Ligand SMILES: Nc1ncnc2c1ncn2[C@@H]1O[C@H](COP(=O)(O)OP(=O)(O)OP(=O)(O)O)[C@@H](O)[C@H]1O
């Protein structure tokens with residue numbers, strides 16, 4: 004059809020507007036495609052690695068030694084594969100290297116480059132650790148005055164998320180790495196853990212009980228509770244939500260914009276449509292013709308987005324790969340579904356909705372279209388009849404009428420600003436809550452420097468510098484939640500439970516104090532009851548929630564020590580650990596030492612990545628804001644060009660005209676901004692609450708005054724930028740052309 | 748093609764007011780003739796033309812154009828009727844601003860099974876030299892020539908012109924009239940011209956007068972004059 008040319012020329016003439024919506028669409032598709040492809044790659048690497056390299060189903064540490072014969076007996080009885088693995092930690096350049104013996108049937112190491120260590124002087128080390136510390140294959144590394152040669156880079160199936168302690172939130176290769184040596188060459192004073200593998204990943208029924216009958220169990224961790232294994236999946240799940248929601252929002256926004264542009268185009272071309280109809284063009288042909296716009300925008304947006312997304316997914320996958328220690332068993336995994344959802348669905352949606360919008364206009368009789376615009380449009384709407392709009396001078400009435408007449412524009416401006424603001428505040432809040440989380444959790448509440456966990460139950464007096472506590476994992480009646488219960492001293496200097504800066508310590512006498520994540524997971528608050536269950540003997544206990552502390556990490560519950568001991572059947576004076584300011588002097592009975600500073604460092608050294616993503620979010624917010632606002636103000640100028648040229652003819656300056664026509668929307672922008680603030684806070688809180696079950700920590704989502712100021716400045720600048728862009732257009736409104744348009 | 752209209756009625760309802768735009772209008776136009784419709788503003792001229800052209804419907808009565816009875820046609824059939832048989836010329840030209848002269852004419856050509864030759868048509872309306880210009884680069888008379896070419900190229904049986912010279916001066920207007928007469932003679936197209944300009948009636952084979960929706964007078968012109976010689980007013 005020759006009419007196609009008309010589409011291309013119009014697109015060229017209005018490239019600003021159409022490119023704007025195409026970019027919006029492109030962003031949506033790009034975001035979706037890159038994230039989902041990166042995640043698919045991550046997911047498939049994770050699956051392949053854990054299956055092919057026999058990722059453990061569980062591991063445990065026994066108090067006494069377990070013989071190989073005993074292992075064989077359990078293997079036969081419970082149909083599991085068991086293997087012992089020794090490990091020891093070494094301090095190297097201010098970091099910890101955990102060295103493991105090479106296993107053969109569970110958690111088999113994957114050597115990515117170089118070769119596996121064979122002799123006593125060789126080891127293979129984790130690649131990210133080596134990169135952070137500038138070790139290359141062939142280099143020597145000294146562990147405890149013993150020199151080893153690095154023969155290769157290794158990945159361990161149970162250290163995909165490489166955290167030192169299982170309670171650590173963030174992995175940091177600067178501080179911690181893993182390595183393997185050949186089994187024979189490990190002669191140091193090492194710990195032993197027993198790894199278990201079952202085909203389906205579950206712990207066999209009764210196995211745990213059988214082991215604890217035979218020996219004391221210091222630790223028993225199944226893979227679901229092991230963050231080094233499970234965190235990847237958590238992250239994948241979380242990211243999956245993100246891959247759909249954000250792009251979906253942008254997609255909806257861009258489709259709304261396309262529809263608006265289409266409506267506008269049809270409005271401008273009423274006469275042309277009428278003429279074509281009178282000439283004998285069929286509705287179907289005209290629909291096809293006008294759909295040309297949607298096709299061009301849709302194809303540019305989706306194909307561009309797909310290409311950009313596929314390109315972006317590679318560095319994104321690598322970023323993930325650095326974050327998680329997953330070998331690149333596969334490079335580039337696409338799910339064909341990603342293509343379908345990233346390409347077919349947006350395009351289909353766009354075309355269908357535009358078809359609908361076009362058909363509606365085409366339902367009008369050709370004669371009506373040929374006549375100068377409807378008489379009925381001259382009618383005042385009920386809004387315009389409001390007394391408020393009848394008063395005031397001409398300028399005031401003109402501006403108010405502009406607002407009222409273009410209700411849809413006002414609504415879109417509102418939505419656009421809201422979307423940008425929410426995105427921007429998401430970024431700012433996340434940025435801030437990282438600091439706040441450290442501040443309140445680690446500085447205001449957890450005042451100890453070291454938490455020392457003992458191998459067995461202790462009863463002897465602690466000294467002044469220590470505070471004893473009992474720690475035990477508890478379950479809930481009828482609910483699949485694991486709670487870390489602490490029995491603490493009421494008056495101790497090492498842990499000060501508080502909320503909003505107020506001490507809650509005295510509330511301990513009234514019941515349990517729980518952490519914010521636990522409150523979110525259970526959906527309980529002050530005054531509610533919790534039904535605790537001892538997972539070993541199925542004893543149960545009711546406790547009332549006395550308060551929720553501003554403790555943002557962990558599913559923790561605090562009770563007075565005697566009370567918890569009583570429930571657990573321990574002597575009143577018993578404790579399993581102490582909090583203290585100094586590291587423990589003799590390590591004989593010590594099972595594990597938590598170093599708080601390490602946890603903080605760990606947390607903070609990783610905020611770099613967060614900072615980057617916050618910056619990304621802010622850029623996104625501004626970009627979307629600019630596109631949406633510019634598009635809308637541009638349209639407003641276009642639609643009002645007859646009035647604008649009239650003002651110009653009358654002798655108004657461009658500046659005055661732009662004030663008259665464009666700044667009408669300033670109040671809407673302001674209102675939208677302030678409405679968005681609580682919205683952002685609430686929706687982020689909601690998101691955090693739904694994620695807490697998987698992440699185990701909660702981010703404070705309070706909005707601070709400085710965020711409001713920064714957000715305000717950014718949004719205002721965005722608005723001004725788009726006004727500036729539209730002012731250029733306003734300047735270019737030619738008197739002659741606008742008057743001509745008014746004529747017909 | 749011959750046109751028969753029999754007691755056609757058409758009312759418009761706008762708000763409380765009902766306007767009878769056509770009142771028992773009956774009409775008989777022979778094939779291959781030029782007819783002008785005269786009458787004061789609001790007398791129903793455009794309405795009559797539009798119902799004949801199939802872009803408007805009537806309430807009662809009957810219209811038959813060639814072998815097609817328009818009374819019960821569905822939208823789709825009406826479109827096909829226009830496509831095959833009717834050419835429209837508007838006072839405001841209604842060219843597509845983003846297409847060149849040639850492309851605008853192409854818009855009409857694509858509709859037809861047996862279109863005329865592009866070059867031939869554009870030469871006939873005298874616009875071949877300017878075939879690559881855009882409408883905004885043309886004068887009103889030139890735009891009207893392009894509009895005629897657009898209607899003409901699909902080789903319609905009837906050409907319906909609603910005040911084709913209304914926006915033009917005498918010389919340009921007469922050139923358009925000459926063109927319409929030429930079309931009528933060359934292709935045997937039935938041409939209906941609405942005009943306020945009494946003089947244009949002199950070139951037609953017959954003249955119809957309307958008043959308040961009624962056809963009040965109609966007469967044959969024994970000796971239609973050359974468009975050059977009509978009295979312009
Ligand atoms: N869509 C409409 N709605 C309401 N009334 C209409 C509509 N179209 C035409 N009319 C009325 O019908 C009557 C006939 O209109 P029509 O356009 O046929 O007159 P006309 O003879 O062509 O006038 P002019 O010479 O001014 O073009 C007029 O009174 C007009 O106001």
Ligand SMILES: [Mg+2]
Nearest residue numbers: 792793794909
């Ligand atoms: Mg008329």
